[in-house]
Amino acid sequence: DVKVTxxxxxxxxxxxEKVFLECVQDMDHENxxxxxxxxxxxxxxxYFSYDVKMKEKGDIPEGYSVSRExxxxxxxxxxxxxxxxxxxxxCASSPPGQFTDTQYFGPGTRLTVL
Amino acid sequence: DAKTTxxxxxxxxxxxxxxxxxxxxxISGNEYVYWYRQIHSQGxxxxxxxxxNNETNEMASLIITEDRKSSxxxxxxxTLRDTAVYxxxxxxxxxxxxNKLTFGGGTRVLVKP
Numbered sequence: 001d002v003k004v005t006x007x008x009x010x011x012x013x014x015x016x017e018k019v020f021l022e023c024v025q026d027m028d029h030e031n032x033x034x035x036x037x038x039x040x041x042x043x044x045x046x047y048f049s050y051d052v053k054m055k056e057k058g059d060i061p062e063g064y065s066v067s068r069e070x071x072x073x074x075x076x077x078x079x080x081x082x083x084x085x086x087x088x089x090x091c092a093s094s095p096p097g098q099f100t101d102t103q104y105f106g107p108g109t110r111l112t113v114l
Numbered sequence: 115d116a117k118t119t120x121x122x123x124x125x126x127x128x129x130x131x132x133x134x135x136x137x138x139x140x141i142s143g144n145e146y147v148y149w150y151r152q153i154h155s156q157g158x159x160x161x162x163x164x165x166x167n168n169e170t171n172e173m174a175s176l177i178i179t180e181d182r183k184s185s186x187x188x189x190x191x192x193t194l195r196d197t198a199v200y201x202x203x204x205x206x207x208x209x210x211x212x213n214k215l216t217f218g219g220g221t222r223v224l225v226k227p
Contacts, residue, residue: 004157035215042216042217042218042219043158043215043216043217045215090157090158091157092157092158092215102148102160102163103158103160103215104160105157105158105159106157107156107157108155108156108157110155
């Protein structure tokens, strides 16, 4: 079974702090994603990566950056956390595929910025 | 990606089959139907997907109508752990879809003892 793990289930940070969210997958997947999920707004893509050291902006990249130094690890960085970044953050991975694309999600990190 | 329409909520009795409908009348020929679910406070979980033919796996069955304008996810023997929000998604090829998942409102399924 694919396993996607995230470093924390719950995190509380203060405004202005630098925040690192780590995601690791064990299935050698090329593609990895960071989403945030908010009530009434659904799932929104922040960044994704289709290879080591490659990254692409999603729909809402502002205020975030990412790092993919190794294939299995995809990190989301909040350079200076703000209260509007309080959210559930979800990491996902998927194997390469042209016509089908099944994404496997981690358990999520619920981040609260005070 | 084509838009989908699902009922907002539905109840199901434990041990009975749960049939979750989804309308996707604007689906195009190369778009797949995917189902995910999200149990409270957890990440979304892939269930099943299909193009034209009916599909079955260890979790569920997917029935797609011949015109592909609607589909039904069937959980054959619902358990309390199947209580979740179920999302029906229609997606095209990687290049066209931009490889992001877009969840609509989904159907909130409550399995009752």
